[in-house]
Amino acid sequence: MSRKKAPKSVVKRLPVYLRILDNLIRRDVEIISSRVLSDETGFTAEQIRKDLAYFGAFGTRGTGYNTSYLREKLLRIIGLDKQTKIIVIGFGHLGKALTRYNMNKNPYVKIVGAFDNDPNELHTDIEGLQVYSMDKLSEVIQKEDVKVAILTVPAEVAQQVVDILVENGITAILNFAPTKLHTPEGVYVHNADLTIELQSLIYYSQEDEGRALKE
Amino acid sequence: MSRKKAPKSVVKRLPVYLRILDNLIRRDVEIISSRVLSDETGFTAEQIRKDLAYFGAFGTRGTGYNTSYLREKLLRIIGLDKQTKIIVIGFGHLGKALTRYNMNKNPYVKIVGAFDNDPNELHTDIEGLQVYSMDKLSEVIQKEDVKVAILTVPAEVAQQVVDILVENGITAILNFAPTKLHTPEGVYVHNADLTIELQSLIYYSQEDEGRALKE
DNA sequence: CTGATTTTGTGAAATGTAAAACTATATTCA
DNA sequence: TGAATATAGTTTTACATTTCACAAAATCAG
Numbered sequence: 059m060s061r062k063k064a065p066k067s068v069v070k071r072l073p074v075y076l077r078i079l080d081n082l083i084r085r086d087v088e089i090i091s092s093r094v095l096s097d098e099t100g101f102t103a104e105q106i107r108k109d110l111a112y113f114g115a116f117g118t119r120g121t122g123y124n125t126s127y128l129r130e131k132l133l134r135i136i137g138l139d140k141q142t143k144i145i146v147i148g149f150g151h152l153g154k155a156l157t158r159y160n161m162n163k164n165p166y167v168k169i170v171g172a173f174d175n176d177p178n179e180l181h182t183d184i185e186g187l188q189v190y191s192m193d194k195l196s197e198v199i200q201k202e203d204v205k206v207a208i209l210t211v212p213a214e215v216a217q218q219v220v221d222i223l224v225e226n227g228i229t230a231i232l233n234f235a236p237t238k239l240h241t242p243e244g245v246y247v248h249n250a251d252l253t254i255e256l257q258s259l260i261y262y263s264q265e266d267e268g269r270a271l272k273e
Numbered sequence: 274m275s276r277k278k279a280p281k282s283v284v285k286r287l288p289v290y291l292r293i294l295d296n297l298i299r300r301d302v303e304i305i306s307s308r309v310l311s312d313e314t315g316f317t318a319e320q321i322r323k324d325l326a327y328f329g330a331f332g333t334r335g336t337g338y339n340t341s342y343l344r345e346k347l348l349r350i351i352g353l354d355k356q357t358k359i360i361v362i363g364f365g366h367l368g369k370a371l372t373r374y375n376m377n378k379n380p381y382v383k384i385v386g387a388f389d390n391d392p393n394e395l396h397t398d399i400e401g402l403q404v405y406s407m408d409k410l411s412e413v414i415q416k417e418d419v420k421v422a423i424l425t426v427p428a429e430v431a432q433q434v435v436d437i438l439v440e441n442g443i444t445a446i447l448n449f450a451p452t453k454l455h456t457p458e459g460v461y462v463h464n465a466d467l468t469i470e471l472q473s474l475i476y477y478s479q480e481d482e483g484r485a486l487k488e
Numbered sequence: 489c490t491g492a493t494t495t496t497g498t499g500a501a502a503t504g505t506a507a508a509a510c511t512a513t514a515t516t517c518a
Numbered sequence: 519t520g521a522a523t524a525t526a527g528t529t530t531t532a533c534a535t536t537t538c539a540c541a542a543a544a545t546c547a548g
Contacts, residue, residue, distance in 0.1 A: 066473075067505070073472035077451065091525065100453050103525090104507060111527060119526040120514030136472055137479045144471075151373050155366035156467065163451070164468055167475070205478045208471075230478035232470060236292065236378070238315050246477035250470055252371065253379055255447060255463055256359075256423075257288035257351055258281075260382070262461035263420045263445035264352045280535070306495065318495095319537060326497060334496040335544035494545070502537070509530070516523075 064112040071109055072136050074099050079129040091122035138166040143204045147219055148211035149174035149182075149189060152234060156208055158184060170202045195219075199226040206230045213237040279327040286324055287351050289314050294344040306337035353381040358419045362434055363426035364389035364397070364404060367449060371423055373399060385417045410434075414441040421445045428452040 078098045082090055092103040099106070110116055110128075113135050117123040133139045146157050149172045157169055161184065172189045174180060180189050190198060198204070207228050211219055216235035223231065230246045233239055236254075239247050293313045297305055307318035314321070325331055325343075328350050332338040348354045361372050364387045372384055376399065387404045389395060395404050405413060413419070422443050426434055431450035438446065445461045448454055451469075454462050 065505070069476050070469065070473050072476070073469040076472070077468075093525080098453070102507070104509095105505095107526060108506080108528090115527065117526050118514065119512065120516090120524055122525065135476070137475045138472065142475050142478070151366075151370040155370040158366050159467060160471070164471065167471065206471075206475060230474045232474050238313070246474065248470055248474050250465070250467070252374060252465070253292075254285065254288040255465055256375070256379065256382065256421075257291070257353065258285050259445045259447050259461065259463050260352045260357050260421060261284050261287070261350070263357070282535070308495080317537075319539095320535095322496065323498080323536080330497065332496050333544065334542070335494050335546090337495065490548095492545105492547080494543100496541105496543080498539100498541085500538080500540100502535100504535075505533080507530100507532070509528100511526100511528075513526080514524085516521105518519100518521090 062112070064109075068109045068112055071099075071101060071105075072132055074101075075106070075109075076129065076132045076136065076138075079125050079132065082125045083129060087125055089122045090125050090128075092117075095123075133166075142167045142206055143170045143202050144168065144206045144208060145170060145195075145198065145202075145204050146172040146208045146210065147174075147192075147195070147223075148209060148235075149176075149179040150210065153208070153210040154182070154184070156210065156234075157187065161187070167206075170204060171198045173198075192219075195222055196226050199223070199228060204228065206232075208232045208234070210234045277327070279324075283324045283327055286314075286316060286321075287347055289316075290321070290324075291344065291347045291351065291353075294340050294347065297340045298344060302340055304337045305340050305343075307332075310338075348381075357382045357421055358385045358417050359383065359421045359423060360385060360410075360413065360417075360419050361387040361423045361425065362389075362407075362410070362438075363424060363450075364391075364394040365425065368423070368425040369397070369399070371425065371449075372402065376402070382421075385419060386413045388413075407434075410437055411441050414438070414443060419443065421447075423447045423449070425449045 075095065078095060092106045095106050096103040114131070116128050116131050144167050146153050146169060153172065157172055160167055161169060169187065172187060173192050173195055174189065175192045180191060182189050205228060207223050209216060209219065209231055213235050216233070216237050217239060220231065220239050220241060224241055224245055229244065231239065231248070233247055233249050234252065236251050241247055290310065293310060307321045310321050311318040329346070331343050331346050359382050361368050361384060368387065372387055375382055375384055384402065387402060388407050388410055389404065390407045395406060397404050420443060422438050424431060424434065424446055428450050431448070431452050432454060435446065435454050435456060439456055439460055444459065446454065446463070448462055448464050449467065451466050456462055
């Protein structure tokens with residue numbers, strides 16, 4: 059039976075389920091119900107079951123889900139069953155912090171290179187990390203067959219860098235540059251614009267949301 | 274005439290409009306149509322008009338929007354007409370990078386303090402920034418009357434820190450800790466979980482999204 | 489000044505997403 | 519063994535958001 063394409067909102071929840079499963083397995087929990095997953099994640103049990111149903115039937119009625127089995131399935135669905143190669147472009151403070159973060163906390167990905175224009179940034183104290191000058195970008199992407207890039211360059215040069223990325227086969231970009239990127243069909247961009255996150259947060263920080271009303 | 278509460282999706286777009294307006298004003302553009310705003314933002318013109326309609330009628334039919342006027346209105350709606358005080362909790366690499374980023378790029382906010390447990394992190398080369406030990410948290414929040422916090426502490430201590438934040442009147446949290454936070458009604462949490470962003474990106478990086486289908 | 493044009497603002501329709509209700513299947517225990 | 523219980527999977531309903539279509543208002547051309 060054929061299923062519909064999973065909406066973005068569903069895909070965003072899969073890594074949350076995965077993380078919870080990792081925690082449960084570490085605590086030797088073998089079976090978990092959608093009800094308990096609901097408590098752990100904050101999503102409703104119905105939603106969790108529905109989300110998983112986009113990809114198959116992984117549970118046992120009357121019992122629940124086997125944590126290890128469901129984890130394996132999720133890894134495969136998300137695409138983490140094989141290690142994903144990633145590059146970081148823009149190696150300022152943010153780029154460095156993100157690189158460190160992922161190398162320490164994210165076993166499913168491997169950062170195969172960082173890139174910066176500024177020669178001062180071309181050496182690093184991060185162990186096992188190759189830092190290249192920007193003109194090595196095409197070469198490394200092709201040689202390592204990289205599909206995913208994290209972008210932390212200044213807004214002014216972001217589009218120009220993205221054009222190179224796309225040209226060399228990058229298909230997904232996590233964009234921290236505060237600008238809209240233009241990409242062809244088939245290249246997925248997720249904007250992680252910290253200024254926008256913060257500003258929308260400030261909206262909600264004000265008790266007087268009544269300013270949104272007029273009479 | 275009374276308007277409905279603006280949905281989250283609308284609030285998330287307001288800062289995008291604001292950024293475009295800032296750029297236009299810098300280029301001395303005085304009038305802008307929803308059509309051109311659409312080109313700049315990637316959102317449809319209808320959506321932009323509808324978004325703005327949640328808060329009032331700011332344009333002139335037949336002409337468009339006055340950039341300076343709309344900017345003033347948006348600043349007021351978002352809550353950026355007065356400078357917002359912010360604290361950063363967790364002053365590791367990510368906390369430092371975010372602090373620097375906001376101090377350099379975000380004129381609408383002021384970071385009034387950073388906090389960390391580790392004494393090594395309590396001095397900084399960031400000019401004009403106060404770094405405190407964690408036990409000063411309550412005191413500073415109350416003295417400065419802070420409402421917004423950026424959280425970059427380890428997952429294990431995140432909830433415990435959040436409890437202190439809430440207790441002292443913080444109403445909005447930008448959470449980078451990879452864990453679900455429990456907060457009372459009225460406290461807004463935005464999760465900026467970089468691992469989850471990256472993993473959902475990897476899902477889309479795979480040409481074969483057909484794995485989402487079964488036959 | 490009048491008709492054509494532009495562009496906003498808004499009610500209605502369509503779409504997408506989440507929640508609820510229901511059905512099917514497995515387990516447990518008397 | 520079989521009734522009661524638990525829980526996944528599916529269908530239906532409700533809700534939220536976006537898109538569409540058009541009326542209202544301003545501008546412009548002659």
